[in-house]
Amino acid sequence: EVQLVESGGGLVQPGRSLRLSCAASGFTFDDYAMHWVRQAPGKGLEWVSGISWNSGSIGYADSVKGRFTISRDNAKNSLYLQMNSLRAEDTALYYCAKGSMIAVAYFDYWGQGTLVTVSS
Amino acid sequence: AIQLTQSPSSLSASVGDRVTITCRASQGISSALAWYQQKPGKAPKLLIYDASSLESGVPSRFSGSGSGTDFTLTISSLQPEDFATYYCQQFNSYPQITFGQGTRLEIK
Numbered sequence: 590e591v592q593l594v595e596s597g598g599g600l601v602q603p604g605r606s607l608r609l610s611c612a613a614s615g616f617t618f619d620d621y622a623m624h625w626v627r628q629a630p631g632k633g634l635e636w637v638s639g640i641s642w643n644s645g646s647i648g649y650a651d652s653v654k655g656r657f658t659i660s661r662d663n664a665k666n667s668l669y670l671q672m673n674s675l676r677a678e679d680t681a682l683y684y685c686a687k688g689s690m691i692a693v694a695y696f697d698y699w700g701q702g703t704l705v706t707v708s709s
Numbered sequence: 710a711i712q713l714t715q716s717p718s719s720l721s722a723s724v725g726d727r728v729t730i731t732c733r734a735s736q737g738i739s740s741a742l743a744w745y746q747q748k749p750g751k752a753p754k755l756l757i758y759d760a761s762s763l764e765s766g767v768p769s770r771f772s773g774s775g776s777g778t779d780f781t782l783t784i785s786s787l788q789p790e791d792f793a794t795y796y797c798q799q800f801n802s803y804p805q806i807t808f809g810q811g812t813r814l815e816i817k
Binding site for chain 2: 624626633634635636639646647648649650651684689691692693694695696697699700701702
């Protein structure tokens with residue numbers, strides 16, 4: 590059974606940093622692209638960042654480019670999101686999502702999310 | 710960036726109804742479109758990929774169509790468990806990926 594478990598969320602002040610983690614199990618982690626998708630309270634879905642299986646291809650939404658860094662450790666079956674210079678508008682539930690076999694950017698499995706709140 | 714506009718933003722329907730949700734892209738995206746269902750407090754679930762292919766395990770009452778800029782998600786006969794919010798998503802411009810704003814499907 591595929592499982593994605595996010596952690597690392599919490600309350601942080603504007604301008605500070607936070608690192609999210611996603612622990613993956615139930616599939617061959619290093620065969621698939623992985624992504625972070627967020628959802629602000631009561632709002633829609635926003636893709637944040639994605640990384641290919643070998644970290645050779647990485648992308649970011651314009652809203653986080655230059656502030657967030659995605660990475661993965663295939664030996665640990667883990668995905669990360671380093672978030673710097675956090676803003677109030679980064680407040681959201683952050684989901685880890687697995688890219689599908691069909692295409693790297695269809696999300697066929699999702700975690701339950703970790704909540705990030707940016708507030709003073 | 711490619712924008713996706715869903716219509717309607719919300720919809721009231723009854724069990725057994727046939728429902729169609731539309732997603733329009735700001736420029737052509739071939740068939741690089743997916744549909745997701747999200748229930749309150751839950752993660753999204755992939756329903757349709759490549760505009761019209763049904764994800765494994767998804768009931769056949771769900772179907773998708775379209776290519777280029779205009780796409781539709783159809784539920785042929787609404788079931789109680791189908792009341793949720795639906796999102797379209799494109800990746801034609803990967804690594805820029807965008808979602809539509811969502812369509813909330815409510816019980817009439």
